[in-house]
């Protein structure tokens with residue numbers, strides 16, 4: 554599979570999809586990409602020097618080197634971090650080291666549009682070691698020989714430049730259409746929910762349960778896989794549990810989930826106490842690789858069983874928000890929900906009772922919507 558070619562083709566077919574009469578109205582463009590999907594390109598031509606490293610690829614060969622230079626438990630100390638990918642490439646590459654440049658997926662796609670090589674944003678750059686509090690690469694990274702490959706970093710939503718002339722004329726965009734720094738997929742999905750005040754949070758109830766909370770303080774705790782992304786003058790604190798919809802899927806089809814849920818009384822607490830997991834092991838809000846799934850006893854009634862599982866997942870969610878608070882994050886005030894579980898109104902009511910907070914479905918959850926909001930921010934700033 555030629556990933557890079559397919560990304561390029563997808564980008565231009567998306568531009569093609571913008572209705573012709575709307576193209577002159579496009580003031581600004583931004584792109585989100587998968588975090589830690591990494592390209593090593595030629596710094597003169599922008600062409601990839603090797604196949605891309607995908608987000609979930611692990612480079613354990615680079616871990617000892619990375620761990621020897623980074624602070625303990627730093628977010629780069631994971632085999633799939635961007636820095637491990639860079640070091641892995643650096644250690645086996647012989648000829649192209651001098652002309653190489655590292656870009657993330659979003660950076661590279663944005664470059665196709667603005668033409669200035671070597672620009673990234675501080676969300677994508679977190680996993681290569683960029684320190685968003687210092688607003689620079691830290692000294693331990695700067696002193697490494699491969700630091701010459703690192704891109705310059707700006708805030709997401711900052712204008713990088715105008716859309717390239719050939720693209721503009723080919724598609725019929727305006728002369729002053731700008732291209733703005735992007736972000737990662739999951740941050741774009743958070744931005745889509747428009748949770749802009751500290752204390753607002755988004756719970757994603759997909760296959761797993763992930764929470765993201767806007768906080769005035771930064772929290773990083775590798776024990777729980779908790780780390781913070783910068784969002785202007787605030788921090789987006791996140792953690793992910795292994796519980797979630799994948800467990801429900803083991804027992805019920807989506808249709809059954811809907812029918813059974815309708816029969817649940819969400820105001821009544823279920824007496825069943827489970828820890829729903831698909832496999833052994835949990836990271837957040839309990840860091841225990843040996844935690845065993847608890848899904849017994851199973852009552853005869855499927856409605857009661859589902860009620861017990863939904864309620865137990867809600868308790869894990871509550872524990873997760875409490876842990877973030879204990880670690881020093883801003884106290885959560887309101888929760889928006891994304892993912893497959895967001896459409897379950899009974900579950901929403903159960904969660905409101907268990908969390909003691911207003912819970913609602915996020916109106917927008919598409920990452921693309923969040924990227925469009927970043928583009929809007931860039932356009933507003935540009936016109937000031």
Ligand code: ADP
Pocket residue numbers: 758759760761797798799800801802807810811814891892893894896897900
């Ligand atoms: P993914 O993380 O795979 O993108 P989705 O956001 O598409 O997940 O959500 C899929 C999950 O939603 C499935 O695991 C499914 O069990 C769960 N789900 C689907 N319908 C419901 C429902 N009515 N109530 C609760 N969970 C649901």
